[in-house]
Amino acid sequence: MIERLGPGIAAASLAVAACSASPPMTPAVPEPPPKIAPMPTVDLPPQRFATAPPGTTPSTVVRPTKEQVLAAAPDLDGLLKQALGKLGVVGLSAAVVLGRERIWAGSYGTRDRDGGEPIDVDTVFRIGSLTKLFTGLAILKLRDAGKLGLDDPVARHLPEIEQVRYPTTDSPRITIRHLVTHTSGLPRLGKLDYFSRKEAVTEPELLAGLKDLSLEAPPGEAEAYSNLGMSLAGLVVSRVSRQPYRDYVTEQLLEPLGMGASVWDQEAVPPDRLASGYRSENDSYRAGHHWRMGASEACGGMYSSAADMARFVGSQLDAWPARSDPPSGPVRRSSIRESHLLAGPGPSGARSFGINWGSISHPKLGFAATHAGGTLQYGATVWLLPERGLGLVLLANGGGEAGEVAERLSGVGGRMLDLILKQVPVPELTLSPALAAAATKVRALLAAPETDAIEQLFNEAFLKQFPPKRITKLLTQSADALGACTGHTPLQQSDAKTGVVRLDCELGTAEVVLVLESPTAAQLAGFAIRAVEPHD
Template sequence: MESGHEEHPQASSGLPRRAVLGAAAGVAVAATGAAAGCSLFRSTPPRDDVDRLFGELDDKIEKEMQAHAIPGAAVGVWYKGREHVRGFGVTNVDNPEPVDGDTLFRIASTTKPFTGTAVMRLVDAGKLDLDATVRTYLPDFAVADPTVSAGVTLRELLNHASGWLGDYFQDFGRGEDALTRFVAGMARLPQLSSRGGLFAYNNSAIDVAGRVLEKVTGSTYEQAIENLLLDPLELHRTRFFTDELVGYRFAAPHKMVNGQAAFDPSMWYLPRSGDPDGGLISSARDQLTFARFHLGDGSAPNGTRILSPGMLREMRVVSGPGGTLAVELNGMGVTWALRPTDQRVPVVQHGGDVPGQHSGFFVVPDRDVAFTVLTNSESGTRLTSALCVDDWVLKRFAGISNLPATPRTLSASQLAPYEGRYVAQVIEGDGTLRDFHTRLTADKGRLRYRVLSPQDQPIDPGPGDTDALAFYRDDYVLTLDVDGTPRGSRADFIRGSTGQVVWFRLGGRLNRKLIA
């Protein structure tokens, strides 16, 4: 059955869905939420230092937008009892309208914490058990490995530890059965690592959790999220379908052409089957409201209890393995990436990337700080990285910083174990399994990073692309631009039982080492 929902008026369908990735993800969590037991939906009188910091942030955003040709962005900050929500630039270079705090963007993978929070509402109500198997709720669930199919738990879906291929983007249309058909199609997904053994970013696992929500609530996933979260939290500008947002202003997606942003309507389309992992449309203001809910005691803005404080805290407890996802991770909670800092103050983070729209999102419970930023171009990753992967915002608003990472120069013999060809797999929108190959070679004390073409030729990086990897501690690297400048992102290598390098984890994805 068709849903009856319309796509963005400037969108076109038929393109394969690309990876929805939390580019700003990863953060270590506290078991205590700031201001537990009281409402955070209030403000305090203005302070000069607060206004100064908000002004510095605005200047930073405008500078980065100009440097990287980002047409539009919106930001939301909660700091010292005050909200700062505003927009920058324009919605569309072809039909420019000003961006403000209520302009709508795709938030991509920041949808995942909404899915996780909705699951926790049902756990709180006794309708779901995080440690029950998926087959408790979906008896026919299967991936390629029969043992994993029978044993994987709801918690392992939500902390990215199921171990199967996660970038499965086959498009099953706009009907209400899209997610059902998608999950049935997962029987082909190969197991990359042992269940519970490694963190590997997994979109398809979150989609299974969305299907569990459908089964337990007896509604579509989208309606379940509306009923469980969006309406109770009064997030009226946060929805999955554009025909529910008529009359609001949208930020259009842009690609980069010769260093300039160009509107590309095809970038808007996403398959409905991916809604649980990355389908939400929202505004900076609504995102900040969601963030403040997670800083609070589980109450909605009107005081209604939505989730118990214990369930909020459980979402922020490390329950899955760590690694890297742009930043280092202590581990994963329930859809939250848990990021360590040098001061041992935990950060709870996510972010999202789809073609033409990139966002970042984090909260620091111990400091009562929240931050979100939304952008409308491929170059928006430079802004989200500067604000959510680098620690520029964390230092100023929370007084904390990233774990130290000083690039090292290694000898050829030290780099040799990491050299070779690596492969990652993606199932495209049309169902085709595609291999993506990269090659790492030693060069001047670092690893040269090259994506390989279908003709097995190295592709030179463009502006802002990764050119090289510099080690800063054993098995952990910083990504570098063509001029040698660190891009802010971190990645790591994973060794097997005999000590050999088996995987290169970049963007949370596992790239298997094939040959030296």
């Protein structure tokens, strides 16, 4: 296959792929709903493990050192002092975590607008939607215990959800995965009201709001952030664990992590620890009542401190990379890693959800997991760079409409991480020996595409789909467009068998993608060459 990707530059792309057609879906009939079978119990054989750990993969992703983080401290301090005024908040508490250790903390402003005690790392704030991260962990912990499945219909554990109305007759049932990836089709709130009342939301009230509630989209087809959906996920935790949601999260997650300052009620926070909440309006601050979330608290009811949230961030970072060490926390490391990665069936885009984490590929920071939380009186954000072992939390007493402060606080968090990474030198990437040898052989083939050399470089499966004559033709056309290639530069090694190099040639440059048959042999199972830029 030949494409023209630039003036006078040809590109050839070779790949091996296989696909199979999926069986047609049977439209679901919403009325009457089909009976949901109980979840079967299956005894699985024990897992088998390799006798030696996998080899490491060279990468441009470097974990910062403690010294590099601290070298950024003056810049972090200056940024947060500016942010305190620009965000329109009374106080701000921040913590930076490397591995499992809190490396740096900064506190700004006061707990009270009238010049009260200064904020510190132990000051308690309401963290709003960061609570959802704990709800997601609770779901995963119950899944790991075999008590539910992410793809269970929610109705298996919460039959009341059958009161909703699906938009089409072929809509699939709402699953637990849909709830925790915000792809259920449920509205943001529906009839849920925890903000205009002083009494706590009750479970009967929450469930009564589902009657004849129309979904905004078929489950699994669109991402739409839903506090209602996460409130229902909290009820699933309660039903499956057979104890109140807050008790399960406290006993199974908060206490094992040492998060003793994290609580569910304003009255449970010592008065000398609580940051008073304020709503910012026209350069002034207005106090307001704290939401009584009750049965809906799984979507945003928790209070916590920067010190406690730093412990949580450390437990999340500790899950990376995969390894054979003994368990190190209340939730399996593999499940924590799963929560950071894309988990929902929604369409791809710049932002998608893991298990309640926003999973993104940031142009400066790389792979990141993040979440923001806000109420009318508070804002919060947490960032993880899992591959770098780096994370942070920011908490503020000051809010506004529609989580405005929380979103702006998230932007500050991203800038903090950027300041830290500027202290980390970018190493020169070196490919594994097998990939480096394969790159050299490809460059030689561009100069002289001999059949014997082609048959030695590519594996049998590749040659069956792309015979040597076809490969020769494509290499010749690429060589004519590029001219003589004098060297190559490693650009990326994404795993032990896959790498990308840039060819530096007489008439232009090109990128070559190499896929090895095995990590230790310079034989290719996949290959692509694409033109990048012609020389003037």
